[in-house]
Amino acid sequence: MKWIVVCPYLRLEPDRGVAALVGGEQVALFRTFDGGLHAIGNVDPISGAAVLSRGIVGSRGARVVVASPMHKQAFDLATGECLDEPGVYVPVFPVRVSDGMVEIGDSR
Template sequence: MTVIDVRLWTVVCSYDRLPPERGVAALVGDAQVAVFRTFGGDVFALDNRDPFSGAYVLSRGIVGSRGAEPTVASPLHKQVFSLVTGECLDEPGVAVPVYEVRVRDGDVEVAVP
């Protein structure tokens, strides 16, 4: 049986243009997405909206880690979010949406529902 990928993938930028430990903002469909690349080369995509301030600024956050968990800290109030799950590590029960992301043919692509 053949499985067909029905998700709509959008090219955000080339992988080489995404600096390690930095984020970029992109409009994917109707969603503002923050895309991050770690020093290890992994790529993650979260919603760009900071749930505490309502501002679309997470792409400008500070990329780091807590233990082995890659994270981004909001540039406004410094709450830390997991790049893997979107969960806020400082405020239980608060999270931002996480989007599927992949690197294909040298391009970073994001799929939003």
């Protein structure tokens, strides 16, 4: 797997998303309040708009989610599963911190 450097970890604000282009694909990157990192596809599969990085981060039970700014469907940041539309998913990308820099895995 190839790791793509996206940004310094400390530039990410807790519970906010940013968009990045990784291997030609839009990725929504989130740093959660507890310091965790998540990377999912940025395109909302319901509306087709590249907006998930601008969604609201929250939780449903024990699941950390982002709500799409388009129609408010919640997507699990760990699995990519849409909790409001059965069978709908966004891709999930591996993400890590190396030497203070956030890297997203590109398996191509």
